[in-house]
Amino acid sequence: MSIVKLPGWLNQHLYREKRFSDLTEEELDELKGRLNKIRNDNPDISVVIPAWNEGDGIYRTLSSLASNITNLKVELIVVNNNSTDHTQAVLDRLGVKSFFQPVQGITFARQMGLMNARGKYHLSADSDTFYPPRWIELMTKPMIAEPDVVGVYGRYGFIPPEGRTRLNLWFYEKVTGVLIRIRRYNREYINVLGFTMGFVTEIGKATGGFEVTDVRKFDNALGSEYFVEESEDGRMAVNLKKKGSLKLVTHRDARVFTSSRRLTSEGGVLTSFIRRLKLHFKQMNEYLIGS
Template identity: 60%
Template structure:
């Protein structure tokens, strides 16, 4: 993978300058056909995606997942979290299995997906992220082969608005990679991110799931008035660690590409970097030695 470029596999699913309504009949038929294999009635793996007003993003995510070369039986389910746009129309048009969660918030959507999941293995994805062809199998592999592994999480890169932005994003991601390694010892749950993680379904379901005290909004921008420190993905990680351990999947072919809109909502790449520099500088001691309290 070129460090400062977008991989070819991502470009296959970008549909440049197109909204869903702009897709041709052939493009929709192709998407629908490729997605049809993810409607297993007896799945080994459940891929669950929360969505809120994502009509012009989610078809790209679905296209990337539909190109998975997995050897497993998979169900793919989108939890429509009270969308007010045409997200449901997109799902219906593409023949995607969906649930409707009227309670607003990512935690509510993910919890509904967890309760409905039929697969032994549960993978969490997001509706603004691209997934490489080997993602499903590479994420599930440690859950099947590593003794005591109950959860997995992977690496990620950001999608730029302009190709030239990838250079600075790559530097940002390299620093994040170092933080992930540091946090792995004492604060690993912070590494567990909802758009690129998985776990044994029963382990997640039986140990508290995604239940949190405050439900975050979808971008949860650092520095905003609505930022919530306790996220449902981190809470799931802590719940899973009650019964086993987590594995970081480092395979390059498992790296996902996700939207940079959270960075935009925080004021851009540089402002986001400064926000996180302040946040992580204040927390470095607990990353190395553990928290001084039971706080999240």
């Protein structure tokens, strides 16, 4: 795959230049049919997605998950976090199992999903992210194979805005990849991100789940007046490590691609990169020696 191009598997899920209302009945029925294949009442795995005003985006994420190939039994849950757009109508039309969380905040949405998940393993996803065909299988594999592994987290790339190159994003991702490996020694919880992580469901519930003191908004842009330092995914990671180990899934076929809108909300790729690089350099000592 070229560093400036998106992977081929992603193309069929982009529905380029189409809002949900632009989809034909044939397209809707085809997507619903694929989603029905990962609906199970006695699942091995629960894939849980929080959603807030994602009516014209979440069906793309659902399409990518519906194309996953696995022999494991899967249930898909979406938690509608008080959306004011047509998110619920999309879920209803596609026959997706959903819960409504009226309390605003991604922490509350993820926690509701966790408490309603029935699978032995829990995979956490996001409504603006695309999942490759083997993501479910590859993310779950370490927890099945290694009893000490109670949680996993994965690699990711960014989708550029329409008409923009991936070159700057690729460089950003490479630097982030180096930081991830440095932080694994003493600050691994920082690496764990809610759009590509997983854990043993009962351990996640027993150790406190996603509950935090300060609840972040969905983009949580660095430098904004509403930025929150503590995150629900990092808190989950800290809790999980009390019971076992975390594992970084490095397989190239488990790499997800997510929206770059957070970087845009932080002033663009370059601005976001500089801000975050300065922050990480200040914290490098604790990454390396833990103090």
